[in-house]
Amino acid sequence: MGRVPALRTLISAEQIDARVRAMGEQIERDYPEGEPVYLISILKGSFIFLADLVRRFQRHSVRVEFMGISSYGAGKTSSGQVKVTRDLDISIEGQHVLIVEDIVDSGVTLSYLARVLAQRRPRSLEIATLLDKPDRRMQPVDIKYVGFEIPDEFVVGYGLDFAEDYRNLKDICVLSE
Ligand code: IMP
Ligand code: MG
Numbered sequence: 001m002g003r004v005p006a007l008r009t010l011i012s013a014e015q016i017d018a019r020v021r022a023m024g025e026q027i028e029r030d031y032p033e034g035e036p037v038y039l040i041s042i043l044k045g046s047f048i049f050l051a052d053l054v055r056r057f058q059r060h061s062v063r064v065e066f067m068g069i070s071s072y073g074a075g076k077t078s079s080g081q082v083k084v085t086r087d088l089d090i091s092i093e094g095q096h097v098l099i100v101e102d103i104v105d106s107g108v109t110l111s112y113l114a115r116v117l118a119q120r121r122p123r124s125l126e127i128a129t130l131l132d133k134p135d136r137r138m139q140p141v142d143i144k145y146v147g148f149e150i151p152d153e154f155v156v157g158y159g160l161d162f163a164e165d166y167r168n169l170k171d172i173c174v175l176s177e
Contacts, residue, residue: 028144037057041110045161046102050100105133130158134149154174
């Protein structure tokens with residue numbers, strides 16, 4: 001038997017709730033009233049963040065779409081090649097688009113995705129991420145909305161996984177062996 005991984009709370013459910021609430025209010029204020037906003041959730045890690053964020057909007061024309069991205073790299077990093085595994089089935093041309101991501105680490109995934117989506121000529125294109133690990137950036141990413149900056153540690157919970165486990169945790173926790 002291997003050693004059981006230990007979990008240490010980094011950001012509590014209460015802290016997440018307060019921050020996501022504030023982000024939602026700020027984001028909605030930034031988009032002109034009455035104009036549709038497309039939230040593009042990157043599967044799977046951002047699904048809980050998306051669900052909480054979308055409920056902070058007052059307008060009804062806040063639309064939810066999903067994309068799948070995979071990156072091939074070693075272990076817990078994604079320094080390799082990125083590709084779209086599940087694409088949008090709508091056109092975003094002329095629309096306000098906000099990418100909703102769980103965490104930006106090396107920046108490889110999002111710098112690629114931002115390029116792909118920009119080619120589709122949206123009216124605006126911005127990024128919201130719950131977590132940011134700026135110390136690990138290898139490719140620059142222009143992120144407009146950041147929930148929390150965190151140190152270079154591997155975290156799970158609130159949608160984030162390790163080998164598909166731990167997404168159900170209410171807090172964001174550091175996973176250590
Ligand atoms: P990037 O391309 O290195 O920025 O990778 C971002 C992706 O790697 C995220 O969308 C996550 O799926 C995953 N990732 C990076 N750091 C962590 C972490 O600490 N916990 C869980 N997943 C992570
Ligand atoms: Mg992800």
